[in-house]
Amino acid sequence: MRAYVLDRYGGADGSRLTDVAAPVPGNGDIRVNVRAAGLNPVDFKFRQGKLRVIHRPKLPFVLGNELAGEVVAVGSDVRRFRVGDRVFARVAKDRGGAFAEQACVDQVYAALMPPDLDFAAAAAVPLAGLTALQALRDELRVGPGQKVFISGGAGGVGTFAIQIAKWLGAHVTTTASSRGEALVRSLGADEVVDYTSQDISAVKDRFDAGFDLIGGNTLDQMFDIMKPDTKIVSVAALPEPQTAIKDLDGRYGLAALFWIISTKIRSRAHRAKVSYRYLFMHPSGAELAALGELIEQAKLKVVIDRTFPFEKIVEALAYVESGRAKGKVVVTMS
Numbered sequence: 136m137r138a139y140v141l142d143r144y145g146g147a148d149g150s151r152l153t154d155v156a157a158p159v160p161g162n163g164d165i166r167v168n169v170r171a172a173g174l175n176p177v178d179f180k181f182r183q184g185k186l187r188v189i190h191r192p193k194l195p196f197v198l199g200n201e202l203a204g205e206v207v208a209v210g211s212d213v214r215r216f217r218v219g220d221r222v223f224a225r226v227a228k229d230r231g232g233a234f235a236e237q238a239c240v241d242q243v244y245a246a247l248m249p250p251d252l253d254f255a256a257a258a259a260v261p262l263a264g265l266t267a268l269q270a271l272r273d274e275l276r277v278g279p280g281q282k283v284f285i286s287g288g289a290g291g292v293g294t295f296a297i298q299i300a301k302w303l304g305a306h307v308t309t310t311a312s313s314r315g316e317a318l319v320r321s322l323g324a325d326e327v328v329d330y331t332s333q334d335i336s337a338v339k340d341r342f343d344a345g346f347d348l349i350g351g352n353t354l355d356q357m358f359d360i361m362k363p364d365t366k367i368v369s370v371a372a373l374p375e376p377q378t379a380i381k382d383l384d385g386r387y388g389l390a391a392l393f394w395i396i397s398t399k400i401r402s403r404a405h406r407a408k409v410s411y412r413y414l415f416m417h418p419s420g421a422e423l424a425a426l427g428e429l430i431e432q433a434k435l436k437v438v439i440d441r442t443f444p445f446e447k448i449v450e451a452l453a454y455v456e457s458g459r460a461k462g463k464v465v466v467t468m469s
């Protein structure tokens with residue numbers, strides 16, 4: 136089967152589209168005929184080797200983190216799915232494998248696709264959709280009437296986050312350039328701050344919850360506009376000890392490292408009387424099914440910027456790496 140394989144960390148020249156043996160499902164796995172795979176910044180960051188401190192799979196390694204397709208085989212313990220089911224999934228982080236014509240997925244990470252969704256749209260949901268759901272609902276506990284600030288509303292995660300925050304009943308302020316303003320407003324953003332011309336610290340409102348998709352100076356300025364005793368969750372700045380304990384199975388060595396690298400952000404948060412949490416999203420078939428229901432009920436739209444044929448995956452990843460995508464980027468397999 137065709138697969139996009141990482142041979143060595145670094146630039147695009149360390150990976151190639153090639154033929155490899157199809158994966159064999161374990162007892163709890165389904166084998167999926169992949170019809171589309173979603174792309175995310177984590178794909179090029181992984182390719183660059185930036186996640187090596189957390190995951191260090193043996194190379195060569197088939198890249199790709201989310202997919203949609205048809206089940207073509209099931210392991211002996213699989214009860215949730217049958218051959219022929221249309222499924223979508225955020226695959227296990229240490230397993231990858233979505234950028235391929237066939238992939239094996241643990242049944243607990245997969246869900247049935249909403250019936251009216253096509254494969255490209257379904258493949259765009261898992262990673263970004265689950266990230267937004269887990270940050271806003273579970274970490275920030277956003278509720279009706281709360282004021283939520285989301286930095287980077289026009290990208291893959293942001294387009295889900297705006298809609299999920301609105302579904303939770305919040306008043307949403309987000310940042311976008313003029314290139315993304317119409318899109319974020321169409322998704323329900325109540326206020327839009329043009330980050331190219333306006334300083335976030337100058338925003339007059341004060342917020343109950345902050346979701347940061349940009350990091351750096353953006354996160355730094357977000358601390359100035361939060362109410363005291365509130366929380367910012369970032370998925371784009373630096374991990375802190377809880378990331379290792381809660382999201383990475385209690386790896387205490389990593390917690391110590393994250394404690395050191397997050398010192399500056401944690402002291403900034405302390406001065407602002409705001410708590411800071413860096414979230415690594417987790418795959419979940421059950422939570423994905425909940426997102427599927429929201430899509431079926433027309434409460435959540437999937438925004439796709441561009442779809443590329445699988446053969447053009449290098450170009451597709453370069454487009455994601457440009458940082459300008461509005462919504463999601465997807466590759467489709469024929």
Ligand SMILES: NC(=O)c1ccc[n+]([C@@H]2O[C@H](COP(=O)([O-])OP(=O)(O)OC[C@H]3O[C@@H](n4cnc5c(N)ncnc54)[C@H](OP(=O)(O)O)[C@@H]3O)[C@@H](O)[C@H]2O)c1
Nearest residue numbers: 176287289290291292312330370371414415416458459460
């Ligand atoms: N920790 C986790 O589990 C996790 C999960 C998912 C994603 N992430 C991380 O979250 C970040 C966002 O992911 P994504 O998929 O949403 O990225 P993305 O789709 O590549 O984001 C692109 C969008 O960001 C906007 N943008 C760029 N710079 C901006 C700025 N300074 N302020 C506001 N908007 C800006 C761009 O709009 P313009 O073109 O208009 O500038 C573009 O529309 C990435 O760093 C990703 O690695 C982490």
